[in-house]
Amino acid sequence: MTPPPTAPGGTWLITPPSDGRLEAALGAQPDVALLDLEDSVPPYDKDTARTAALDHLGAAPVHGTTMLGVRVNAPGTVHGLKDLVALADTGLRGTIVLVPKVESARELELVAQALHATAAGVRVCALIETPRALLRLDDILASPVLGGVVFGAADYAAATGCRRTSSSLRWARSAIAAAAAAHALPSIDSPCFDLDDPEGLRREAQEARDLGFTGKGAVHPDQLSVIRAAFCPTEEEVAQARALVSAADRSGGQVVRAGNRMVGPPLVAAARAVLDRAGIGTERSVNGGTQ
Structure with missing residues (x-):
């Protein structure tokens, strides 16, 4: 079986697909600009956001050095199913589909199967953000359809009741980075959500690099320069x-x-x-x- 295309490492900037934010994201030149249909979009606006995201993806999945991607809603939800049907109908080419709340390889394979007939070169990536996913990590990352893995620290901390600190999350981050390396997959660390703490971001990014992650997420264009500096050798x-x-x-x-x-x-x-x-x-x- 031909291995699936892998996703880039480096900087992943997550952004809502509307309100003109994509233009600002592309101007910052992340390695991946990830259009979010999940957490940043309220339920009443998901249909509008889905249409906007598909318009962007269909127009140009690659902008210079930046690849576009989309974080869909969890496949087990109504909006997640709508996302997959819309993606399949659009016939995407060469983009990233990030699947949240992944807890089994079967979930990824169902997503890939739904997109297989119409979407060429799609990189299916898993968002690991629950304790159950950590316990099944090797099986999930062994999936033949997987193109990369992303850690979701906020949901993981909420699910476990732990604090979102370096020491509390070290085991989960280490496990994900090591498992990804074992399966030759790119691994992206969770974003830093505090926009007024550049020193905390620098520390998080350096820790991610030291643990073996190949990149880190961002929630604002201003965070990208700090992440790039942390992952670039001195x-x-x-x-x-x-x-x-x-x-x-x-x-x-x-x-x-x-x-x-x-x-x-x-x-x-x-x-x-x-x-x-x-x-x-x-x-x-x-x-x-x-x-």
Whole structure:
């Protein structure tokens, strides 16, 4: 079976599809602009929001470096079913469909099956935001239709009764990032909802990067620069990575000493990943071969 296309990592900016907010979102150039039909849209306005979102998606699913996507309502709800029928009727191409409240692989497969006949290149992503989903994480992420995973901290905290703090959410975030890496899927951390705390956002974004997430969500364009800076390697990290890769290449990929560190294949692989994130390619693999 051909693997599904995966979603981008980096910055995901979630925005209502109406009120002109998409234009502001696109101006900030996130990697993904996610049109929200769920939490940010009241029940009386969902039909209008769905129409607006489909108009945007049908007109141009990609704007420069920004890919459009849509967070539908949960498939088990009336509005979720309406969303899927409308998406199937529109015949989308090359967009992201984020499914909330996912608790089983079967839910994702039903969404993919509903869109399969008319939607080409759609990336079905799972929003993990309940304790039951965490307990079934490996089965969910093993789904052959899945193209990425997003953590929903607010709903998870509400469901568990925990505080939305770094220490309270560390296990859930670590589990999601690790499971996504095991299945070679992009993983996006939950947004920071406090718009007046840039230091808190910076701290959250750095923690997400350190845990292994490939990106982080945002709820306002002003948050994107902080997230980008957190996920971009520092000059010091790039210099260290260059030194490790250079030492490994000179030794043919064997364990060597670089400065005051012993360097073997796992450390070299990590160094190459740092250079990749910085946009610096390397010509040799950790074993001395070509990439």
